[in-house]
Amino acid sequence: MRGKTSESARRIADELASCGVKLVASLPDNWVMDVIDTIEHDDRFIHVPVNREESAIGLCSGAYMGAMGSAALMGASGFMTVVYALTKINYTYEIPLFLMATLRGAVGDRHKHHVSNGLYLLPVLDAISMPYRIIDKPDDISSISRCYRHTRTYSRPMAVLFTRDLLRGGL
């Protein structure tokens, strides 16, 4: 299964590079470790591990003002901590931001401590009117570019949510 998931990570990296992403700011979630590792070792990117997810929001927002493409990568729990930063920076100033997070707590996630994310992650996204797209299989990875471009049209943040099936296989 490792080979399949690494292939997904490589395709995610290729897709990010194709839409001009240079900076990737991340905080880990077990599900995205392959993605982080792939980006860390890919010269097309500057990978900045951050101390908390809000720092990724600040970094990517500043990079936008310097015309550098960027993406924030985090787990669902991390996303739940960034609502203030997103609404105060990206909504107030209308600064685009592309965010990738895990869809924890959904069917297939056997970790009970992610039940809260299963219950509240999507409702929180809806509550702040933040568009998102769920990426569940490798063939959907190509939608990353469209979502990234939508942040530039929408002038606000958008998220793509990676499922366990995509990142870890469907076992």
Next chain:
Amino acid sequence: MKYLDCFRAIARHRTDEIVVASAGNSCQAWWAATRDSVGSFYLDASMSLSTMFASGLALAQPELKIWAFMGDGAFCMNPGMLMVERQMNLPNLAHFLVSNRAYGATSNAGLPNFKDNDYAAIARGMGLERVFEFSSLETLERDFPALKASNAPGHTFVVLEVEPFSGDEQKMEQPPFDGPELKFRFGRHIESVTGCSVFGYRI
């Protein structure tokens, strides 16, 4: 050192630096000192993210010199930012920690452990090497040109020990802009001085 006097002194030493000001008093003070609405971004209500924002900009445009202000109220919400800053170690970034030992934007409400916080020591403890402290206008005026002229590698961290705003100073005007106007004013300025394309189109 009076907060506003400190900012006016720094403004006098400014040449082409791009500025990011943080929530509350630093926005008010920088606006009062400069009335700059193109080369300064007032990241109001950012609660500890002004230097992360500035780091992203500094990374994207390494030929620009970036000054970022942050109050110690914001700093205590996210001191781990210094780990990220040290890791990035951007030579074109100066982080000014404005230490008024209070939550200035909320009527000088009490800051935890305000008597003993040693911000320079915290920065050095995270590996920062270019750390400066100023607690008087005289030393700031005397030493700031050398700090600014230095060509040493690595990013700069400057602690400014200032008095909290008085009641009258708290009433000073906030930069009178909505967010999108600031975004475009600032972004167009970045485009004009660097030649980059922030918004993907020119007017």
